[in-house]
């Protein structure tokens with residue numbers, strides 16, 4: 623079960639940090655490293671300090687690097703089997719097509735969880751959530767500046783659209799208890815609201831680091847009483863901390879440990 627696996631990794635590594643693997647060819651070329659070599663170095667340097675890795679599929683697909691995506695997920699499973707992999711794909715389509723996306727994530731890439739877009743309705747989430755051992759991470763309130771344009775619209779019953787998604791995820795769509803939500807660190811007020819709606823459901827929080835989300839506000843708004851319930855994801859702030867082939871792994875490790883320690887200050 624993904625959520626149990628995640629919480630075991632959080633305990634073992636005393637960390638809520640997720641490292642996002644978003645490979646940028648120009649930056650990796652500038653280091654003089656091959657893509658897979660660089661990915662392995664980042665993974666090995668940070669694995670003991672994270673609760674999950676989150677490769678973003680578009681970065682790999684744009685580079686025709688599906689083979690490297692397959693290889694790095696297999697590498698994480700082999701060398702760091704206690705750390706689950708969330709494939710960030712933000713898929714959304716009618717059920718029969720969603721079945722193929724679910725196979726892509728869980729069978730082709732062997733991911734432990736996948737991000738999905740719920741705005742086509744609950745029936746389109748079933749092909750993912752029916753894989754009971756896998757995690758389904760549902761977009762709720764995204765980190766981008768324009769997320770309020772639709773997600774904060776008030777519906778006829780007085781709820782906002784993101785509140786509706788949170789309520790449905792907690793109460794209607796979660797037959798297998800394997801749903802999580804995405805909430806941007808850039809929206810701590812909405813995060814507190816969502817935490818009230820969903821109870822103990824784990825939340826994936828992107829937007830720390832390069833997008834300017836605040837760790838203290840995030841923790842105060844979203845942490846569960848048991849000090850867990852959040853997966854705090856950072857990509858650029860960790861994976862591009864270094865600037866040479868010699869220091870990129872060590873600088874990534876340092877940035878990851880620093881984020882882990884900053885977060886843990888607010889968990890006691």
Ligand SMILES: O=C(O)c1cc(=O)[nH]c(=O)n1[C@@H]1O[C@H](COP(=O)(O)O)[C@@H](O)[C@H]1O
Nearest residue numbers: 678710737764765806828832833856857858
């Ligand atoms: O689902 C996501 O991970 C996601 C949701 C969201 O609301 N905002 C968001 O930035 N993300 C992803 O999180 C990562 C953020 O990267 P950094 O801003 O470099 O930490 C990217 O891979 C985004 O695609």
